[in-house]
Amino acid sequence: DSGVTQTPKHLITATGQRVTLRCSPRSGDLSVYWYQQSLDQGLQFLIQYYNGEERAKGNILERFSAQQFPDLHSELNLSSLELGDSALYFCASTMDRGNTIYFGEGSWLTVV
């Protein structure tokens, strides 16, 4: 158990819908990352928050947004879903840069 908790573990939704993925980082970790893993794109960095502030942005679509709350949990919002958004979405956390990063078990999203 990495200590990073993600919910839901599995989600099936229709095209055009909106979903929210939730992540609770390890106790004491201030930095949260979101990654998307699809079959054809590998593990892609989406966005990073540090202590409530956005620190880095990767290849995140405009239809996607995220935030980190004062209690340090984070949510990734995916809207106007398309079939191609079907993927495994990972949250990861670390205390700060240069430290070991720990991944949650992921949220499997299937868009039908």
Add this chain to the structure above:
Amino acid sequence: GIQVEQSPPDLILQEGANSTLRCNFSDSVNNLQWFHQNPWGQLINLFYIPSGTKQNGRLSATTVATERYSLLYISSSQTTDSGVYFCAVEQRSSNTGKLIFGQGTTLQVKP
């Protein structure tokens, strides 16, 4: 941005065999980690190794930062070692801590 290349892309071993996985990166890094993704999709930390050598049981890793590569050694492989092995690096100039992943090496260990 930094490029991360892993080789070989696929590897099939007989149980008990040894193997070496390689990760090349194109720029200076201040973080390098190896992960194992099991068949259920879980990403498990193996090593945090920006430089030097570490060992954990049958696994060991070496990073030569000046030559921009890292090696993961698996000895006496077992069927439970099957899965995908990823190398991920943080580019020294990024100042964010984000890890960039290679495409992975898919390992199948046959009984």
